[in-house]
Amino acid sequence: MTVQALHVSISGVVQGVGFRPFVYNLALRLGLRGWVLNHSGGVDLEVEGPPEALDAFVAALSAEAPPLAQIEALAARAMPTQDFTGFEIRQSERQEGRYQLISPDVATCPDCLREVLDPADRRYHYPFTNCTNCGPRFTIIADIPYDRPNTTMRVFPLCPECQREYDDPSNRRFHAQPNACPACGPHVWLADAAGRPLAGAVQHADPAVLERARDLLLSGRIVAIKGLGGFLLACDATNAEAVRTLRERKRRPHKPFAIMVATLEEANAYCRVSPAEEALLTSPQAPIVLLERRPGSAVVPGLTVVDGVAPNAHTLGVMLPYTPLHHILLRDVGRPLVMTSGNLTEEPIAMENDEALRRLGPLADAFLLHNRGIYSRYDDSVWQVVGLGADGVAQPVRRARGYTPFPIRLPFAVRPILAAGPDLKNTFCLARDEYAFVSQHIGDMENLETLEYLEATLALYRHLFRLEPEEMACDLHPDYATTRFALDRAGQDKAVVRVQHHQAHIAACLADNGWAPGDGAVIGVALDGTGYGHDGAIWGGEWLVGDYTGFRRAARLEYLPLPGGDAAIRHPWRIAAGYVYSLLGPDAVPPWLFHSSPGAESAFYRQIDRQINTPPTSSMGRLFDAVSALLGICHTATYEAQAAIELEQAATGARDLISRAAPYPFGLEEAGDGLMVRLEPLLAALLEEMQRETPVPEIAHRFHVTVAQMIEQVCRQIREQTGIQTVALSGGCFQNRLLLELAVPLLEQAGFRVLLHRQVPCNDGGVSLGQAVMAGFGGQGRND
Ligand SMILES: [Zn+2]
Ligand SMILES: [Zn+2]
Numbered sequence: 001m002t003v004q005a006l007h008v009s010i011s012g013v014v015q016g017v018g019f020r021p022f023v024y025n026l027a028l029r030l031g032l033r034g035w036v037l038n039h040s041g042g043v044d045l046e047v048e049g050p051p052e053a054l055d056a057f058v059a060a061l062s063a064e065a066p067p068l069a070q071i072e073a074l075a076a077r078a079m080p081t082q083d084f085t086g087f088e089i090r091q092s093e094r095q096e097g098r099y100q101l102i103s104p105d106v107a108t109c110p111d112c113l114r115e116v117l118d119p120a121d122r123r124y125h126y127p128f129t130n131c132t133n134c135g136p137r138f139t140i141i142a143d144i145p146y147d148r149p150n151t152t153m154r155v156f157p158l159c160p161e162c163q164r165e166y167d168d169p170s171n172r173r174f175h176a177q178p179n180a181c182p183a184c185g186p187h188v189w190l191a192d193a194a195g196r197p198l199a200g201a202v203q204h205a206d207p208a209v210l211e212r213a214r215d216l217l218l219s220g221r222i223v224a225i226k227g228l229g230g231f232l233l234a235c236d237a238t239n240a241e242a243v244r245t246l247r248e249r250k251r252r253p254h255k256p257f258a259i260m261v262a263t264l265e266e267a268n269a270y271c272r273v274s275p276a277e278e279a280l281l282t283s284p285q286a287p288i289v290l291l292e293r294r295p296g297s298a299v300v301p302g303l304t305v306v307d308g309v310a311p312n313a314h315t316l317g318v319m320l321p322y323t324p325l326h327h328i329l330l331r332d333v334g335r336p337l338v339m340t341s342g343n344l345t346e347e348p349i350a351m352e353n354d355e356a357l358r359r360l361g362p363l364a365d366a367f368l369l370h371n372r373g374i375y376s377r378y379d380d381s382v383w384q385v386v387g388l389g390a391d392g393v394a395q396p397v398r399r400a401r402g403y404t405p406f407p408i409r410l411p412f413a414v415r416p417i418l419a420a421g422p423d424l425k426n427t428f429c430l431a432r433d434e435y436a437f438v439s440q441h442i443g444d445m446e447n448l449e450t451l452e453y454l455e456a457t458l459a460l461y462r463h464l465f466r467l468e469p470e471e472m473a474c475d476l477h478p479d480y481a482t483t484r485f486a487l488d489r490a491g492q493d494k495a496v497v498r499v500q501h502h503q504a505h506i507a508a509c510l511a512d513n514g515w516a517p518g519d520g521a522v523i524g525v526a527l528d529g530t531g532y533g534h535d536g537a538i539w540g541g542e543w544l545v546g547d548y549t550g551f552r553r554a555a556r557l558e559y560l561p562l563p564g565g566d567a568a569i570r571h572p573w574r575i576a577a578g579y580v581y582s583l584l585g586p587d588a589v590p591p592w593l594f595h596s597s598p599g600a601e602s603a604f605y606r607q608i609d610r611q612i613n614t615p616p617t618s619s620m621g622r623l624f625d626a627v628s629a630l631l632g633i634c635h636t637a638t639y640e641a642q643a644a645i646e647l648e649q650a651a652t653g654a655r656d657l658i659s660r661a662a663p664y665p666f667g668l669e670e671a672g673d674g675l676m677v678r679l680e681p682l683l684a685a686l687l688e689e690m691q692r693e694t695p696v697p698e699i700a701h702r703f704h705v706t707v708a709q710m711i712e713q714v715c716r717q718i719r720e721q722t723g724i725q726t727v728a729l730s731g732g733c734f735q736n737r738l739l740l741e742l743a744v745p746l747l748e749q750a751g752f753r754v755l756l757h758r759q760v761p762c763n764d765g766g767v768s769l770g771q772a773v774m775a776g777f778g779g780q781g782r783n784d
Pocket of ligand 2: 158159160161162163180181182183184185
C-alpha cells in the first residue's frame, strides 16, 4: 500500500472554533496519522496515509469545517513520510511576528442551551456554559495563540469532569478554552449599588441569585447586568414607570432603547419579522435588529412594550438572548426586558465590577456581577434589513459584538496602516496585507473615557494582530480629537494622510463591496450630517467622482447658513429658520419656530447677515433637520440625528396611503466648479403645503421622494459628462431605509449599478475603513 504525507498550513478564524478537534476526528475517520497544532499564525498539521484518503482529507478540511471557522488560506504540500504512529494534538507554538484571525464572541448554541434548561444536566442554569461552538472569545483573549492561559479563564482550573471533556476528542468541549461548570468556573452574585452582597457569593453557584434578580426586575427595578463585553442596564419593558426612571437616570429622554425577548416567537409577536431579519436574530452573532413594530401587541395579555421604550417610533430594536444568563433570566421574567448599554449617554460601556459600581451606582438599583474577567469592551451590534430585492439587504448600523475583530477582506494589499477614524461613532482601522481590522464601535470623542477606550482597544489590536503601523490616516478636520491623536502618534517619522470625510465614506463603500482598483471610477453619493470640506465649509450633500486614488466634487447641495455651527445640530428649529430666512426672506419664516426663544428673531437674523459663527453648509443631514423642524416633528434634538429619524418615522407612517407621490420641485444648475442643487423651490413648496394643511406624514413622505429624485437626477447629469454607470451610496443619511427603498429602484431603472454597504455601517462607523484604503492605496485624496 502506498503511503504519502502532506504538510498543511491553514489561516483564517481557525482557533477557538473547534478546528483542531475537527481535524483530529477527521484524521481518525479517514485512518490517517500525524499531528495538528495551533501557532501564532493559524493551524499547521501533518498527515500521512493512502493518497485517496489524503485527497478526501484536504477536501473535507474546507467542506466540513466547524460552523464558526472561516478559512482564509489553505496550503498543502507533499513531504517525506514520517512513520507517525497515531494522530495527536500537539502543544501550541508561539511564533514572533506572526498574526492570526481571532473569532468574535458567539451566542449560546442550541446544544448548550438544551443543557442549561435541563434540570438533570450538571450545567442546569449555569450562566457560563459554553462549548467549542459558542461562548466568549475576543472579549476574554489577552494574547495569541488562543489557549486558556492567554484568556481571563486562566484563573479557573478545570475540575476533573471538565478536564475529561476538554481532553476527549469526541466531546463537544474538546479543547474548548472557556469550558467551565458550576464546580470549577465563574459565578454570579447580586449586589446593591454600594457593592454589598444581596444574594449569592463569588465562591459557589447559587440559584437564588437569578431568582432574586428576576424579582427585582418584576418589581420595576433597574438591574445592571454584567455580560460578555460589559454591563447592560435592564428593566421591565412593559412597565412605563421603570422605563421612565431608566430614561431619567441615564439622561436619555428620547433615544430608543433596545429590548431582549426570550424567543423568536416573542419577537414575532411584538414585531414583524421577515426571513432575512429572522436569519440575523437567530445567527451566532445575534445582533439587535431594527424591526417594524406591531403596535399594542402582547404575548401575555396586558404585557405590551410601553411607548417610552421607543417614543414615536414605528420600529423597535430587538435581540434574542446570547448568553446562558440571558436565556435563564428572560425565561424567568416571562416578558421583554429593556437592555441598554451600561453607561451615561455617550460614555463607553462599563466593563469591570468596580468600575461599574462607581460609574453606574446612581443608575442601577442592583448589580448582577460575575467574576469572569473581560479583556475588551464590546457593545451589542445593530443591524437592519432594507426592503430592496426579494430578500432585502442586511446592513450593519453598529458593528461590535459577534462581528469584530473579524477583518474586512480588501481588494488589494496594503502596508501596515492605522486609520484613526472620525470623532463621532468612532471606530479605528488597522490594516495590513489584504485585511482591514475595523475596531468595534468606540463611540463619540467628546469625553476622556472614550479616548482612553480608543487607546486601550488600539493597544490590544496592535498586540493581537502583531501590527506596527508604518503609516497613519485621519480626517481633514483640524479640530478633531482623532486628528490630533493621529498627528501626535505619528511623530516625525510617519506619514499622516488626511482624508476628506466624504471621500472616506465612498472609499469605505467601495472596499465594503470588494471594488478592485481596476474596476474604474464611480459616482459616490455621500449624504450625511457633517464633514469638513477642502474649502473649510461643512460638507454633507456631495456627489463625488473618482476611485481609491481620489475623488473630485461633481455636485453638491447649495451652501446655506448654519447659525451657531455645530451647536445648531441640537436645535433643528434654528436650522429651519436660517434656511427659510436666507432662501425666502424673513416674512416666510413661520413665527412659531421661535416659540422656545421668544423675541430672538432680529438677533438671529443679524447673526446670519453678519456671518457670525455661521459656517456655510451643504449637509443633507441638516436639510432633513430643517424639514423635520418645519413640519413640527422635532424642534429640539436630544440625540444625534433625532430630527431626521423622526422625519423618516413620520413618512413611513404614510407609505401605505400614498401610491405615487410626486416630488417637490428643486433646482439644478452649473455653479462653475460643478453642479449645484438649489433648495429654494423645495422649501417654498413645503411651506405652501403646510398652509394648505396637507397632513404632515404625507409631506414628510413627499420630501423623501424628492430627495430620491434628486439623487437620481444629479447622477444622470454626471453620467452624461463622464459615462460612469456605477453609483456608491454612503453617509449617515442612507441609514434611512425609506430613502434607500425609494432611491435605489430609481437609480436601477435609470441603468445604474448601485453599491450599498453590507459589512460596515454607512454612517461614520465605516469612515475609518475608507481612510485606511485611501491612504493604503497611496491616494492622497485630490484637493479638487
Ligand atoms: Zn455551545
Ligand atoms: Zn468543571
